Amino acid sequence: MPDTAIDLQAVLDDIVTELRPRFGEGQVATYIPALARVDAGHFGIALRTRAGAEYRAGEADRAFSIQSISKVFSLALALRLHGSDLWAGIGREPSGNPFNSLVQLETEQGVPRNPFINAGAILVADRLVSGCDDPRETLRAFVSSLCGETIAFDEEVAASEAATGFRNVALANFMKSFGRLENPVDTVLDLYFHQCALAMSCTQLARAMACLCADGRNPLDGSQVLTDRQARRINALMLTCGTYDAAGEFAFRIGLPCKSGVGGGIVATVPDELSLCVWSPGLDETGNSALGMAALEAFVSRTGLSVF
Numbered sequence: 001m002p003d004t005a006i007d008l009q010a011v012l013d014d015i016v017t018e019l020r021p022r023f024g025e026g027q028v029a030t031y032i033p034a035l036a037r038v039d040a041g042h043f044g045i046a047l048r049t050r051a052g053a054e055y056r057a058g059e060a061d062r063a064f065s066i067q068s069i070s071k072v073f074s075l076a077l078a079l080r081l082h083g084s085d086l087w088a089g090i091g092r093e094p095s096g097n098p099f100n101s102l103v104q105l106e107t108e109q110g111v112p113r114n115p116f117i118n119a120g121a122i123l124v125a126d127r128l129v130s131g132c133d134d135p136r137e138t139l140r141a142f143v144s145s146l147c148g149e150t151i152a153f154d155e156e157v158a159a160s161e162a163a164t165g166f167r168n169v170a171l172a173n174f175m176k177s178f179g180r181l182e183n184p185v186d187t188v189l190d191l192y193f194h195q196c197a198l199a200m201s202c203t204q205l206a207r208a209m210a211c212l213c214a215d216g217r218n219p220l221d222g223s224q225v226l227t228d229r230q231a232r233r234i235n236a237l238m239l240t241c242g243t244y245d246a247a248g249e250f251a252f253r254i255g256l257p258c259k260s261g262v263g264g265g266i267v268a269t270v271p272d273e274l275s276l277c278v279w280s281p282g283l284d285e286t287g288n289s290a291l292g293m294a295a296l297e298a299f300v301s302r303t304g305l306s307v308f
């Protein structure tokens with residue numbers, strides 16, 4: 001457990017104070033038009049301990065577009081539905097390529113390197129379509145149950161992605177051409193674009209990640225969301241593949257499983273102890289939230305929490 005002598009609220013407040021002069025740093029994602037309109041100056045941070053204490057600072061309760069953070073939820077749901085059979089069609093290695101790259105898929109016969117690059121998440125979405133009558137609603141309800149509040153899709157963001165997601169269309173068609181997708185490309189992409197368009201706050205995301213720090217159980221209702229082993233393995237994938245091409249740098253500087261999204265959110269876990277989420281929409285050149293990374297670095301240096 002975190003050292004009870006650590007005043008976690010003071011840690012979060014200090015991080016906001018320290019980073020305030022840098023609010024607005026980085027560039028918001030512009031390749032999705034609805035995200036290009038977001039003000040880079042927002043900043044929020046929230047955490048939840050395994051014992052259920054919650055702390056927040058800044059705009060922790062303002063909803064933002066979770067984007068690739070949704071890949072953690074879709075993977076969790078797909079593992080619930082298909083168990084380890086899921087791994088027949090998808091790898092578990094860092095890609096070392098941009099998250100939306102087509103190159104590796106060509107040489108690796110349409111098998112995505114891991115579930116957190118776009119190709120991998122599209123394949124996971126395909127398996128959700130295979131396993132659910134109403135996959136969008138099943139995923140939305142699943143995420144809502146994890147954070148104990150009703151979560152909704154931002155339909156404007158989903159439409160914006162559908163209108164401009166040419167690379168994702170290419171990735172899906174490419175995998176389809178190798179016979180890797182079980183369902184029609186349009187159906188799979190509809191789910192993928194919607195999962196990325198879930199709107200959630202830092203507080204809700206810190207809560208929704210709690211099962212990864214509690215042996216796979218949802219602490220809100222005690223239900224077993226994942227097996228303990230599945231939860232630990234998702235943490236392992238977040239550490240090795242969760243932050244685009246910067247996973248090595250994140251492990252080096254922060255040392256926690258993390259998953260980022262181009263909306264500027266980053267979730268992180270301290271397995272068995274706590275989950276947290278930071279949001280600041282300005283991204284660095286690796287596509288990760290610039291201040292999000294700075295905040296996580298400040299958090300681990302102040303608390304000494306790390307998996308290493």
Ligand code: GLU
Pocket residue numbers: 066067068069099100118161168196260261262263
């Ligand atoms: N919806 C975004 C895309 O498919 C997600 C990217 C991200 O957050 O990494 O490009």
